[in-house]
Amino acid sequence: MFANVLPLSYQSQNLSFSDWVSLSTLCLSPLIIHIVSGVPPRLSYLTSSRPGLLDRICLYNPTSIIWRYIAIADRRIRCRSWGPAERAASNAVFWTSQGWDGSEEMVTASLPFCTRLPENFSIFSTEAIKTLIITLQGTQAVYALFGAVAGRLNPGGNIGLDQVFFPLAVLGLLRLCAAAWLTDDYMYEAKDFTSQTVTVSVSVPLNPMARRNDLVDSQHIHVPPQGPFKPISYWPSRMFRILYLVPCIGIWIICGLIVIPWRTTTSIIYFYTTSTFALGLLYLFGLTVSVLLYAYYFLRGRTTTTIIPCVSSPWYKAYTLLLMAFMVVIMVISSIETRLTVCGKYTSTPGELGDLFMCETAGRWVLPIKTGSEGAFGLASRFANNNATDIVLEEGQIWIDSFTGYCLGEGDIDSVLRVASLGTVNAAPVFTFAGIAATALKGGWEAHLYRVGDEYDFVGHPLN
Numbered sequence: 001m002f003a004n005v006l007p008l009s010y011q012s013q014n015l016s017f018s019d020w021v022s023l024s025t026l027c028l029s030p031l032i033i034h035i036v037s038g039v040p041p042r043l044s045y046l047t048s049s050r051p052g053l054l055d056r057i058c059l060y061n062p063t064s065i066i067w068r069y070i071a072i073a074d075r076r077i078r079c080r081s082w083g084p085a086e087r088a089a090s091n092a093v094f095w096t097s098q099g100w101d102g103s104e105e106m107v108t109a110s111l112p113f114c115t116r117l118p119e120n121f122s123i124f125s126t127e128a129i130k131t132l133i134i135t136l137q138g139t140q141a142v143y144a145l146f147g148a149v150a151g152r153l154n155p156g157g158n159i160g161l162d163q164v165f166f167p168l169a170v171l172g173l174l175r176l177c178a179a180a181w182l183t184d185d186y187m188y189e190a191k192d193f194t195s196q197t198v199t200v201s202v203s204v205p206l207n208p209m210a211r212r213n214d215l216v217d218s219q220h221i222h223v224p225p226q227g228p229f230k231p232i233s234y235w236p237s238r239m240f241r242i243l244y245l246v247p248c249i250g251i252w253i254i255c256g257l258i259v260i261p262w263r264t265t266t267s268i269i270y271f272y273t274t275s276t277f278a279l280g281l282l283y284l285f286g287l288t289v290s291v292l293l294y295a296y297y298f299l300r301g302r303t304t305t306t307i308i309p310c311v312s313s314p315w316y317k318a319y320t321l322l323l324m325a326f327m328v329v330i331m332v333i334s335s336i337e338t339r340l341t342v343c344g345k346y347t348s349t350p351g352e353l354g355d356l357f358m359c360e361t362a363g364r365w366v367l368p369i370k371t372g373s374e375g376a377f378g379l380a381s382r383f384a385n386n387n388a389t390d391i392v393l394e395e396g397q398i399w400i401d402s403f404t405g406y407c408l409g410e411g412d413i414d415s416v417l418r419v420a421s422l423g424t425v426n427a428a429p430v431f432t433f434a435g436i437a438a439t440a441l442k443g444g445w446e447a448h449l450y451r452v453g454d455e456y457d458f459v460g461h462p463l464n
Contacts, residue, residue: 008274009350011339019340026162027331030137030169037130037175038065040093044188046113047097054317055100059093061320063290064308066174068102070244070294071306073178075104077237078230084117086228088186090306091118102306104229110188118185127182134172141169159276160346161334167251167283174247177240232301241298248291255284275334275348282326289319342366 015023039059043051058064072090079086089107093100122128144166159166175182230237259280272280293308302309310316337348343359343366352368360366 004271005277006271006273006350008333008336010336011348011350012336015338015340023161023335023338023346027164027334030141030165030172031327033130033133033137034062034065034165034168034172035060037127037134037172038062038068040091041184042187044092044094044110044113046094046110046188046190048190049095049097051095051100054321055312057324058311058317058320059100059307061316061323062168062171062286063293063319064311066171066248066290067294067308068306069175069178070241071102071303072181073244074237074240074303075229075306076178076181077240078232078234080228080230082181084119085111085114087181087183088114088117088188090181091183092186092188093307094188099312100307104227104304107228113188113190114186115189116185116187118183121180121183126184127179131175131179131182134169134175137169138173141166142173159273159279159334160338160348161275161331162338162346164275164279164330164334167255167279170251171248174244177244229304232303237303241294241303245291245294245298248287248294251283252287252291255280255287259284273337273348273350275330275337278330278333282323282330285326286323 075086075090076082086107089110092106092110093102094106094110095101141163144163232238259277293310297303297309308316334348338346339348339350339354341347341355341358343355345358347354347358349357355368356366
């Protein structure tokens with residue numbers, strides 16, 4: 001068994017304006033929801049300076065967003081006493097004179113600048129609604145990517161523009177681990193930008209008492225000797241971090257199977273469209289960097305900050321820009337290849353195969369109708385024929401019209417009659433079935449009538 005990549009093909013020429021609107025909405029909604037839900041709506045500035053554009057963009061990197069969920073849930077697991085102050089500081093993204101800071105020290109260091117603390121968790125809060133939307137999108141994506149294509153020969157080829165960010169929606173389900181402790185009901189403000197400068201430490205000191213006077217100028221904050229959080233060696237915290245990596249690694253393996261050529265002893269050919277292959281490259285690239293970073297920081301014990309430690313590194317900024325550019329390229333490629341199938345779904349797989357993959361299920365079949373000598377052809381009916389009005393159907397006769405397209409149906413198709421002879425009536429071919437004649441507008445084929453229930457509906461493959 002081995003995989004091939006089909007060349008890029010232009011298939012979207014027949015999409016209407018409404019199709020493009022629907023595709024754009026379906027494509028971008030998982031990405032927008034992932035970003036809007038993963039980054040706090042307001043940033044907490046504790047200094048007069050403001051972050052640059054690249055500093056801001058790095059917060060919207062999916063790697064940064066998923067890390068934030070990890071850190072908040074892990075901090076809650078290790079917290080000795082979880083209260084409004086811990087919850088607010090864990091959700092906030094602080095900008096200080098030293099850059100971004102989401103360390104545990106900020107729980108106490110930021111209190112002098114806190115003007116509002118969150119209330120208890122409410123199912124009607126903004127964050128709860130975001131979690132609900134992400135859960136619904138993620139569930140839909142899991143069904144579309146795994147459930148709906150279970151048992152198919154080539155599920156990867158079914159992806160169109162509408163499913164480009166479905167894997168991101170699946171990763172968004174990781175938010176559920178921290179959902180109970182997410183909030184945006186807080187506010188931090190620097191009291192006096194001109195007379196007071198906030199200086200915080202980006203690194204996490206080994207002794208919380210050692211550098212408490214360096215956290216905030218002119219502020220004396222008492223820190224308990226043991227600290228408010230248990231050490232990162234706390235075994236429930238370790239187990240959580242390991243389990244958190246499992247879905248990331250699982251999707252990474254799936255992307256690797258799409259991108260990396262592979263074969264077995266069987267001769268079954270798996271193929272991927274250019275859109276699917278490029279999509280696999282995108283998520284393989286992003287997940288490789290993410291998994292390596294998470295594993296590295298887990299092993300080094302640098303999980304005490306809600307902002308990924310390398311967020312200000314030049315290489316991480318370059319990685320973020322490259323990832324976003326890659327997303328744009330994927331959207332362009334998918335826009336070229338995506339087409340509408342006969343059942344109204346979108347796919348990048350060309351031809352009849354794409355229609356069969358997307359439309360045919362256990363309870364529904366797809367029958368291509370052609371004007372050739374092989375496969376199904378024509379459409380049987382007893383309606384008045386506009387092209388042969390001088391021929392009147394007798395009892396037991398049906399028309400076989402030269403129809404090209406697709407027929408969708410449910411139930412079993414049973415073959416009932418075989419052509420006994422072929423003649424002509426007024427220059428039109430006539431198929432005779434044991435005394436029952438069917439007039440065809442275009443003929444020359446050996447045909448076979450098919451029946452669904454008690455109705456003559458389709459003409460398909462001849463019996464040998």
